[in-house]
Amino acid sequence: xxxxxxxxxxxxxxxxxxxxxxxxxxxxxxxxxxxxxxxxxxxxxxxxxxxxxxxxxxxxxxxxxxxxxxxxxxxxxxxxxxxxxxxxxxxxxxxxxxxxxxxxxxxxxxxxxxxxxxxxxxxxxxxxxxxxxxxxxxxxxxxxxxxxxxxxxxxxxxxxxxxxxxxxxxxxxxxxxxxxxxxxxxxxxxxxxxxxxxxxxxxxxxxxxxxxxxxxxxxxxxxxxxxxxxxxxxxxxxxxxxxxxxxxxxxxxxxxxxxxxxxxxxxxxxxxxxxxxxxxxxxxxxxxxxxxx
Amino acid sequence: xxxxxxxxxxxxxxxxxxxxxxxxxxxxxxxxxxxxxxxxxxxxxxxxxxxxxxxxxxxxxxxxxxxxxxxxxxxxxxxxxxxxxxxxxxxxxxxxxxxxxxxxxxxxxxxxxxxxxxxxxxxxxxxxxxxxxxxxxxxxxxxxxxxxxxxxxxxxxxxxxxxxxxxxxxxxxxxxxxxxxxxxxxxxxxxxxxxxxxxxxxxxxxxxxxxxxxxxxxxxxxxxxxxxxxxxxxxxxxxxxxxxxxxxxxxxxxxxxxxxxxxxxxxxxxxxxxxxxxxxxxxxxxxxxxxxxxxxxxxxxxxxxxx
Numbered sequence: 001x002x003x004x005x006x007x008x009x010x011x012x013x014x015x016x017x018x019x020x021x022x023x024x025x026x027x028x029x030x031x032x033x034x035x036x037x038x039x040x041x042x043x044x045x046x047x048x049x050x051x052x053x054x055x056x057x058x059x060x061x062x063x064x065x066x067x068x069x070x071x072x073x074x075x076x077x078x079x080x081x082x083x084x085x086x087x088x089x090x091x092x093x094x095x096x097x098x099x100x101x102x103x104x105x106x107x108x109x110x111x112x113x114x115x116x117x118x119x120x121x122x123x124x125x126x127x128x129x130x131x132x133x134x135x136x137x138x139x140x141x142x143x144x145x146x147x148x149x150x151x152x153x154x155x156x157x158x159x160x161x162x163x164x165x166x167x168x169x170x171x172x173x174x175x176x177x178x179x180x181x182x183x184x185x186x187x188x189x190x191x192x193x194x195x196x197x198x199x200x201x202x203x204x205x206x207x208x209x210x211x212x213x214x215x216x217x218x219x220x221x222x223x224x225x226x227x228x229x230x231x232x233x234x235x236x237x238x239x240x241x242x243x244x245x246x247x248x249x250x251x252x253x254x255x256x257x258x259x260x261x262x263x264x265x266x267x268x269x270x271x272x273x274x275x276x277x278x279x280x281x282x283x284x285x286x287x288x289x290x291x292x293x
Numbered sequence: 294x295x296x297x298x299x300x301x302x303x304x305x306x307x308x309x310x311x312x313x314x315x316x317x318x319x320x321x322x323x324x325x326x327x328x329x330x331x332x333x334x335x336x337x338x339x340x341x342x343x344x345x346x347x348x349x350x351x352x353x354x355x356x357x358x359x360x361x362x363x364x365x366x367x368x369x370x371x372x373x374x375x376x377x378x379x380x381x382x383x384x385x386x387x388x389x390x391x392x393x394x395x396x397x398x399x400x401x402x403x404x405x406x407x408x409x410x411x412x413x414x415x416x417x418x419x420x421x422x423x424x425x426x427x428x429x430x431x432x433x434x435x436x437x438x439x440x441x442x443x444x445x446x447x448x449x450x451x452x453x454x455x456x457x458x459x460x461x462x463x464x465x466x467x468x469x470x471x472x473x474x475x476x477x478x479x480x481x482x483x484x485x486x487x488x489x490x491x492x493x494x495x496x497x498x499x500x501x502x503x504x505x506x507x508x509x510x511x512x513x514x515x516x517x518x519x520x521x522x523x524x525x526x527x528x529x530x531x532x533x534x535x536x537x538x539x540x541x542x543x544x545x546x547x548x549x550x551x552x553x554x555x556x557x558x559x560x561x562x563x564x565x566x567x568x569x570x571x572x573x574x575x576x577x578x579x580x581x582x583x584x585x586x587x588x589x590x591x592x593x594x595x596x597x598x599x600x
Contacts, residue, residue: 110329113328116586131571152331156328183310213427246429
């Protein structure tokens with residue numbers, strides 16, 4: 001190889017490529033480090049407040065007595081109601097659009113409509129919830145208002161994820177069911193839906209975790225920031241974890257910021273568990289689809 | 294099969310199934326209608342309240358007025374300071390998120406090993422799933438104090454901190470979506486370029502990026518539209534002072550932050566302050582809708598398809 005000497009230009013090009021790849025890698029890892037900073041910083045400030053008393057006390061003017069009991073219970077109420085409303089409607093919409101409707105102009109319009117709904121800022125949903133549910137239907141600042149608003153917000157996410165999952169079910173499955181005399185619904189219910197289930201579940205979990213963290217729509221419909229009681233029914237007023245966090249962060253005292261960090265840890269643990277489950281389900285589904293039974 | 298086993302004649306059974314099938318189909322259609330009705334309700338409510346608002350305030354004052362003092366006398370309803378606040382934060386966020394997000398996407402799709410990818414991708418997804426109020430906390434308790442050690446005359450609430458945190462927030466969107474777009478570019482294009490003696494930099498910038506450009510652009514627009522609609526982080530970081538000057542150091546107010554500010558107070562229904570909520574929200578809705586439509590258009594129109 002003694003005869004080969006790369007020209008100065010070639011060397012320059014390779015140096016440039018080297019530099020470029022280094023830049024891209026550095027920047028990516030920088031982002032990852034940033035996430036780590038955020039998590040560590042929150043943990044350091046919040047951990048000392050995390051104990052049983054924090055989880056089982058009502059909010060208070062005194063940081064040492066304050067806790068997230070009402071916020072935690074409110075979030076549980078809210079998310080159960082949202083799941084109850086949005087999952088059936090969302091999955092039904094996806095099934096209808098994928099299995100029952102002829103692909104044409106109408107289905108295209110609905111598709112674009114849902115894609116656009118998914119891009120509407122959450123605070124606009126909050127305003128609609130305020131105008132329609134709180135004021136128009138007279139549901140007041142109740143759990144129902146919050147749950148309905150939040151359901152509208154995550155409905156497009158569930159529909160889009162479910163449709164994508166349903167679309168991955170191979171056409172041969174449907175043909176086999178039809179060939180045995182199955183109707184559309186029988187095919188959809190007993191063959192398409194089970195096969196699309198992992199994908200749909202992943203979408204639902206991600207949508208619900210979005211609903212758990214959303215703050216702006218709840219502030220709009222007037223979830224209370226100071227609640228020293230537990231909601232007993234869907235018509236009660238309530239608070240939720242993100243609202244409690246917002247309330248504590250917007251106070252000037254350092255102690256309340258640390259309380260907020262404590263509540264953030266609780267919120268993130270819930271969300272990470274949900275996200276982790278979703279990723280796990282998808283991972284298993286991918287494995288299964290690579291090596292079919 | 295003999296008729297003895299079936300108490301009901303097959304023809305009636307079939308009719309019943311057809312009946313049930315019809316009912317189910319109607320039910321599913323009704324569920325689908327929810328989404329359509331939602332859109333109609335959003336547009337109707339916003340338009341309705343806006344008409345009420347424009348009875349009291351002239352559109353010229355709203356769109357071109359430079360003072361936003363809706364809650365105090367003498368009141369003034371020029372939305373430009375709010376729009377300016379939103380644009381300042383969005384511009385700053387884009388300046389941070391677009392280069393970093395694109396570089397991460399290129400790294401993930403062109404350079405990273407499978408192991409690194411399978412680690413970084415889920416991390417990005419988790420980042421994308423963190424609630425915005427948490428980012429607000431991060432801005433207020435970490436980014437702002439850090440910036441103030443470097444820029445001593447920075448206010449506690451400032452546009453710079455808001456822009457940075459929104460940039461961090463939309464970064465995962467850009468990185469994941471651009472990565473998907475770049476990975477969809479078929480490998481034989483890369484191999485052809487390498488075979489001609491191109492370096493990895495040349496392959497990326499001259500072959501892969503142009504081929505995946507529609508997806509990359511769409512991810513930028515989606516991120517910008519999210520930055521415009523972002524609420525909690527900017528409310529916490531950037532404050533609540535409508536401000537029409539070119540500043541990153543002072544407190545500003547975005548359109549979303551104004552809506553939060555009003556709804557935190559107890560505004561009676563029907564008053565003009567209540568109506569301003571809908572006017573600002575409608576403006577916000579139109580802007581984000583336009584951006585989303587443009588991004589869908591780019592995706593559909595300029596997508597390069599390879600078989």
